[in-house]
Amino acid sequence: MNNSLKKAVIAASLAASALAAPVAQAADVCSVWLVENSRFMGVPFGAFMPDRAFVPGSTNKSNNINTVDLPVNVGVIKCGNELMLYDAGWNQTEYHKATGTDHWSPLSKQIAQLGFDAKDVKKIIVGHGHWDHAGSLDEFPNAILYIQKEELRGIEWALNYPGHERIRAVNDSPGGCARTPACGYPSKTMDSIYGKVLKGKAVIVDGELEVIPGVKIHPAFRAHTAGSQLLEVPTSIGKLVFGSDAYSSWEGIRDWNIANPQQTDTVQQFLAYEQCYKITGGYQNCVCAHEPLSYTEGYPLTKNSWVGMNGGRLAEIALAPGEKSRKK
Amino acid sequence: MQIEGSGSQRTARVAAVKGFGVGALVVGLIALMAVAAFRETARPKPQQVATTTEANRVERPAVTAEEEAYARALWPIHAQVKQDAVKMTFAGLAYKMGDIKREAVRQRVAPLTPAFDSAASALNKLHPPASIRELHGEYLEAIKLYREASVTMVKVAVDGRDAHLVDAQLLSEKASGLTLKVGETLWPGEFKPN
Numbered sequence: 001m002n003n004s005l006k007k008a009v010i011a012a013s014l015a016a017s018a019l020a021a022p023v024a025q026a027a028d029v030c031s032v033w034l035v036e037n038s039r040f041m042g043v044p045f046g047a048f049m050p051d052r053a054f055v056p057g058s059t060n061k062s063n064n065i066n067t068v069d070l071p072v073n074v075g076v077i078k079c080g081n082e083l084m085l086y087d088a089g090w091n092q093t094e095y096h097k098a099t100g101t102d103h104w105s106p107l108s109k110q111i112a113q114l115g116f117d118a119k120d121v122k123k124i125i126v127g128h129g130h131w132d133h134a135g136s137l138d139e140f141p142n143a144i145l146y147i148q149k150e151e152l153r154g155i156e157w158a159l160n161y162p163g164h165e166r167i168r169a170v171n172d173s174p175g176g177c178a179r180t181p182a183c184g185y186p187s188k189t190m191d192s193i194y195g196k197v198l199k200g201k202a203v204i205v206d207g208e209l210e211v212i213p214g215v216k217i218h219p220a221f222r223a224h225t226a227g228s229q230l231l232e233v234p235t236s237i238g239k240l241v242f243g244s245d246a247y248s249s250w251e252g253i254r255d256w257n258i259a260n261p262q263q264t265d266t267v268q269q270f271l272a273y274e275q276c277y278k279i280t281g282g283y284q285n286c287v288c289a290h291e292p293l294s295y296t297e298g299y300p301l302t303k304n305s306w307v308g309m310n311g312g313r314l315a316e317i318a319l320a321p322g323e324k325s326r327k328k
Numbered sequence: 329m330q331i332e333g334s335g336s337q338r339t340a341r342v343a344a345v346k347g348f349g350v351g352a353l354v355v356g357l358i359a360l361m362a363v364a365a366f367r368e369t370a371r372p373k374p375q376q377v378a379t380t381t382e383a384n385r386v387e388r389p390a391v392t393a394e395e396e397a398y399a400r401a402l403w404p405i406h407a408q409v410k411q412d413a414v415k416m417t418f419a420g421l422a423y424k425m426g427d428i429k430r431e432a433v434r435q436r437v438a439p440l441t442p443a444f445d446s447a448a449s450a451l452n453k454l455h456p457p458a459s460i461r462e463l464h465g466e467y468l469e470a471i472k473l474y475r476e477a478s479v480t481m482v483k484v485a486v487d488g489r490d491a492h493l494v495d496a497q498l499l500s501e502k503a504s505g506l507t508l509k510v511g512e513t514l515w516p517g518e519f520k521p522n
Contacts, residue, residue, distance in 0.1 A: 092512055149425070156418050159411065170410040171518065187413035188508045191501035194417045197424050198494050204425055 028214060029234050030079035031323040033114055034287070034302055034315040036295065037089030037136075038104035040070040048290070049249055051257040068292040071313070072132055075242050075287060076111055077233055078323070082212055083116060084123035085143070086231050086242040087289065090135030103311040108139040113308045114326045125217060127244020127289065128225040129155065129193060130184040137192040145196040146211065147227070148219060149204045152193075154226020155185050184225075184262070205229065218279075220246040222265035223272035230272060232279055235318035239280050240301075242287040246272035250291040250299050254283045260290060287317075394457035399514040401454050402467070406511060409447050412440050413474055413504060416481065420493050423484070434485035437478050444475040463513060466506045473503035 045068050046053025055063040075086035089107040108118035118140050125146040126134045137145060158169035169185050196202040203209075209217040214234040221227060223246035231242040246269060249259035253273045258266045276286040284301060288294070295305035295313040305315040306328055316327045391399070419436040422428045428436075448471045456464035481496035483489075511518045 092508060152418075152421060152425070155414075156422070159414055159418060168411070170407075170414050185414065186504070186508055186511075187410055187417065188501065188504035190414050190417045191497060191504050194421050194424075195497055195501060197421060198490065198497055 029236050029320045030077050030215065030318070031320045032078075032233060032235055032240060032317040033076040033326065034294070034305075034317060035074045035076055035089075035107070035110045035114075035308075036103060036313040037072040037074050037107055037110065038312065039072070039102050040290075041102050042067040043070050049252055049257055049259045050261070051255075052251075070248075070290040070292060071294045073287070073289050073291070073294060074107060074110075075231070075233075076114060076116065077215070078116075078320070079212055079215060079233075082122055083120050084125065084211070084215075085111075085121055085140070086125050086287075087127050087133045087244055088124050088136045088140070090132040091139075092131070092135070103313075105308075105310045105312055106139060107136040109309065110312060110314075113314060113328070123211060125211065125229070125231050125242075127230070127242065127246065128228045129189065130225065130245070131186050131189045132184075133244055133289070134189055134193060137196060143201065145193065145202040146205055146209070146217060146229075147193060147202065148221075148229050149206050149227065150219065150221050151225060151227025151229075152204070155190070157226070218275060220268065220272040220275065222263075222268040224248070224260065224269065225263050228272070230275060236320060237318045238285055240285045240287055240317070241276040241279050243272060243276060244289045247276065247286055247288050248290040250283070250286065250288040250293065250301075253286050253288065392457065392459070395460055395514075398454060398456050398460060398464075402451070402510075402514065405447050405450050406467075406507065406515075408443070409471060409474065409507060410511075412443050412447075413500060413507070416440055416474070416478055416500060417497075420481065420497065424493070430485045430488055434482045437481050441475055441478045441482075444471050444478060447471050448475070460514075463510050467510050470503040470506035470510075473499045473506070477503065 044054065045065050048068060048070060052062055052065065054066040058064045072089055073087070074089050077084045077086060085107075091104075091106065111118065111121070119142055121140045121143045123146060124137065124140060124143045128134075129147060129151050134145075134147075137143070155169045158167065161167050170187070171184075193202070197204075205217055207219050211217060211231075214232075216232040218230040218232060218241075219227070220230050220243070224244065228244065228246045230244075230246060233240045233242065243253075245260050247253045247259065249257070251257070252259035253276065256270065256273065258264065258269055261269070273283075273286075277283060280286060287301065288299075291299050291302075293299040294302045295315055297303050301317060302315040304317070304327065305313050308314050308328070314327075316325060319325065416437055419428070419433050422436075423430060423433045448468065451464070451468055451471065454464070477496040477499035480492055480499065483492040
């Protein structure tokens, strides 16, 4: 090949690269929405965040709120043509009626409001295996589940622990399992996870993992449960890090208050907070599972929101170049 | 010094004093109501800051003494069944993750079959009130399914075929749905937000 031909080929290659660049860039950042799978109503603030416990008569804004409504947030992430979820909500309908839980709808129908088909969800990364975060796996038959091996180890440890009845994987107390070291894993949820494994639709993660280029799982062991995991997602507004219950509360991560501490090593929870600060450069882009201010101006990341079926809220957090708004 | 006036003067004075007293009382009451109203509106209402739920909350129907007694008697059975069911699931998970060999599946799961038999036997001794007889039947069905799952699952130790695990998982998941339903009805605080 003579020099002029070489130059022509190089020039053509560069031109082709330049044309292809926007497409590659579009796949490099993801679009992200948040869906409120349900809302736990009237939860005592102090039960969720001990530093925010209600003090009657107090005018201190940290202690003058008695109860809060906690959303159950699920992340919907689209990177190129890859559709994935972070967490998978829950579906115990009898429990809704009994406890006053409100605004629940099947997760598959909720994402349909965004124009997505449950069959197209290819990956579900669960922040941990609790029933309100891994409860709707069966609605997504084609999705591959990503769960930490450490999470399963932790459940099995608690399952076989020979000591006190309060230290269990499945609660032995009819009053619930709050404050026990490992609890919240009903057999239905475990069977769903096992079902994914049997169908070859599960990846048992051991620590860090890049799910697709730029989308990374970070372990946050004992930040809420034994095998909690975060998810880093590149977007047009910078990197987001989903925390599930490793950081349930955005105010908690902002103010360095622990939240939802049932199974938490509080130091590990703070390290998960720090991980989000390091990756995103602050606390604004940390996506929290149960922040009461979600879908309002009070939690700016989620303020671009609207109300969907059964009063459940949705938020459009970031759009990749070329991705159309799905806000109704 | 005139201490007392005439009878008519005294009557008029008493009437005036009474009128003044009643007036003062009325004014006082109005002032009291105004102060109370002001304090009521000025006082922070913490519940209203964050919650709009009370009006929407669905009240649970009252539980009868018979239902409560049944729930109390069922709880220890339920607690054990849940543990055993999850143990069965984890035997399968451990095997599929390569942590244990198939013989270990048998060792872990075989003892659960008599455990489910014991649970069924204990359940059969309970006398559910008519209002929850259907739930009782569903719980019995669940234990039967769990038992069947355990028997099916140990077959993997014989021939190593995953089909046994798949069949067992389907039975177990169905049973778990039933126990969850019963649990949600009888012990709504069984699982709290996590």
